[in-house]
Amino acid sequence: MNDKPNKIFLGQIGAAHGIKGQVRIATHTQDPEAIGSYGPLDTDRPGLTVTLTSVRLQKNVVIAHIKGVSDRNAAEQLNGVSLFVDRHKLPETEDEDDFYHADLIGLEARLESGVVIGKVSAVPNFGAGDLIEIRDPQSGDTYLYPFTKAVVPHVSVADGFLTIVVPLDAEEGEEEPD
Template sequence: MTDTNKTILMGQIGAAHGIKGQVRITPFTQDPAAIGDYGPLETDRPGLIITITKLRVQKNVIIANIKGIADRTAAEALNGVSLFVDRARLPEPEDEDDFYHADLLGLEARLDNGVVLGKVSALPNFGAGDLIEIRDPQSGDTYLYPFIKAVVPHIHLAEGYLTIVVPLDAEEGEEEPD
């Protein structure tokens, strides 16, 4: 069903916290403290593996101790490091309408009649809800649609595609008063 070589971005290390080697981590997990449940985390730095030994939630970040990091200088060197886990280590979503973004990337996007629009290239959220970005491989154009059930009614992970119902433009959908 999923590509086992995919990694999922779990968080990003920020500034050092204090003088004993703690770091701030911005988690991208539903439960912020869950980032500590996945054991060693891969990073975007070759050869660097991070193991969180202790953590606590502080507002919207995690304050964490990392194995082998004992002073502020070492903690500062990790600023900006992204933390990843292999997709295969994550549980399957419990709800049929929940998906990991990584599972959707690269899926073919089709209209109801089977016409291919392109492939899913991103799932941005600019604050008003998730969007789904479809890239047309021939023209290189991208299209953004709301990632809601009315617009994306069917997702077929095993078959490698999803269905898009293109919403009517607000002006096209309005009827003229009599």
């Protein structure tokens, strides 16, 4: 999804809203309306940068005006465009337990015993909550774990690792039929 180095995926433009050029945006920011505070946003369309001039929350999406877009036809042309911001424009986290998902990519994944099981390759969310994807460097296989405090009890971005507690059902494998 984000093949741009040092770019953080903030959201995606959806359908046009109304006839005056507004668009719906599905945001991936903690505060959905914050997407309008980062200034010009890069996109996945070469040469296209957008500036959100007004933003308001409506149910589970943001309704926004984009500078230079004044009618529905122009807004419809932006459907599906992904929005990115440079990592350095994001505020620093205040707590050691707070971090950006992008900061986790590349961290070493260790078991509680200290054994390295791979590196974080992604933090996907398919609708039921965040997952953490660990890639085994020897086999190339990837493993998905729920990204919860129970499964990932310790994250140290500064030290370059996180701890994984493998859930019991993953260790046991499939049950034998009766």
